[in-house]
Amino acid sequence: MNNRFEALSCPTCNAAIGINEKKCPYCGRELLLVVDNSEIDQFEEAVKLLKGKKPFLCNRAQVDHIINLLEEAYETNPGAIIDYLRAYVEYDYFKRKFLNRTPDYMFYYNRAISGGLTQNNIKELENKIGVTISFGG
Numbered sequence: 001m002n003n004r005f006e007a008l009s010c011p012t013c014n015a016a017i018g019i020n021e022k023k024c025p026y027c028g029r030e031l032l033l034v035v036d037n038s039e040i041d042q043f044e045e046a047v048k049l050l051k052g053k054k055p056f057l058c059n060r061a062q063v064d065h066i067i068n069l070l071e072e073a074y075e076t077n078p079g080a081i082i083d084y085l086r087a088y089v090e091y092d093y094f095k096r097k098f099l100n101r102t103p104d105y106m107f108y109y110n111r112a113i114s115g116g117l118t119q120n121n122i123k124e125l126e127n128k129i130g131v132t133i134s135f136g137g
């Protein structure tokens with residue numbers, strides 16, 4: 001679990017509100033909580049941000065945000081496909097810009113492979129982001 005709920009506030013009056021409130025106790029606004037605490041959401045969010053856009057063309061803040069999402073997704077529920085997408089971002093942004101990182105993209109790539117990554121995983125991911133993933137270009 002994370003502490004994201006603590007930061008909830010009313011969109012109308014900005015009062016701090018509890019997770020179980022259906023209505024803001026201050027201004028009476030009805031609240032619909034969209035809770036983003038699953039690894040699927042974080043992974044899908046990262047995928048959405050990368051759709052049709054190479055990491056190479058993102059700015060650093062965008063890349064950091066995507067990496068944070070993948071980090072959280074992995075912490076919640078580790079998976080080879082998360083590692084593979086992470087490897088791709090690490091490669092396409094950092095490696096291609098000659099920005100050295102530790103661990104580098106190979107760490108995530110190798111962990112994806114040893115984690116049981118399949119060709120179908122890769123195809124599915126490529127279809128989602130609309131980009132052919134390569135580690136050589």
Ligand SMILES: [Zn+2]
Pocket residue numbers: 010011012013014015024025026027028029
């Ligand atoms: Zn309110």
